[in-house]
Amino acid sequence: MDAVLVIGRILFALIFVTSGIAHFAKLEAMTGYAQYKKLPAAKLGVLISGLFFLLGGIYIAAGFWVDLGALLLAITLILAAVIFHNFWKETDPTTKQNEMIAFNKDIALAGASLILFALIAWGTLTEFGPSIGNLAFFNF
Template sequence: MDVVTLIGRLLFAALFIGSGIGHFAKLEAMTGYAKYKKLPAAKFGVLISGLFFLLGGVYIAIGLWVDLGALLIAITVILAGIIFHAFWKETDATAKMNEQIAFNKDLALGGAALILFALIASGTISGSDFGPHVGNISFFSK
């Protein structure tokens, strides 16, 4: 199961590492989108969300402070779903459907990250259960 856990971790983390890098590489375009969605302090929000995605993804991928990484990701994707994908405000049917898909995706990813956070922080999953890792997999538990 170590191989399955490692593959799952890497696949989950890759999405957020890539997204975090994208936030920095396309900072101006993403800031413009955040302004369009009326996010206050848009550039700061893009920088913080990019940092949370990047750190969270790296922590999960390498197996260091996985609970902290998962919590950073959960906070970011759940807030992004609510702020950026408010499908209930859309009047155009296609736009509403696209925003609802993005909203549901963000909530599902946030839910998965919260499960990972809870399993690691509670000690239900320990380092020996988590597959190859560097350092302590938990930031919050002893």
């Protein structure tokens, strides 16, 4: 089971590590998009979000400070969803749908990050909440 958790952590973190790198590699383009979305101090916002994505992803993948990494990701994802994917302001149906998809993706990933944070910060899954059983097919 430990191997599955390590693989899961790495797969989950990969999108954030690559996104963090992209924030720095494509700084000017991402700053332009942030300015278009009227983010104050756009370049600083891109740098900070890139750093949070990169560190959060590395911490989770490496297995140290996983709770901090998950919290960094959750904060960044919630802010990105609200600031950049505010579908409720769009009038064009296609743009509105695309922004809603991006908003929902960010919120879902933030939720997964918060679950990971809670599991690490407060203990085991059984302490996390009620359970209806486990996924074991064979009990020996």
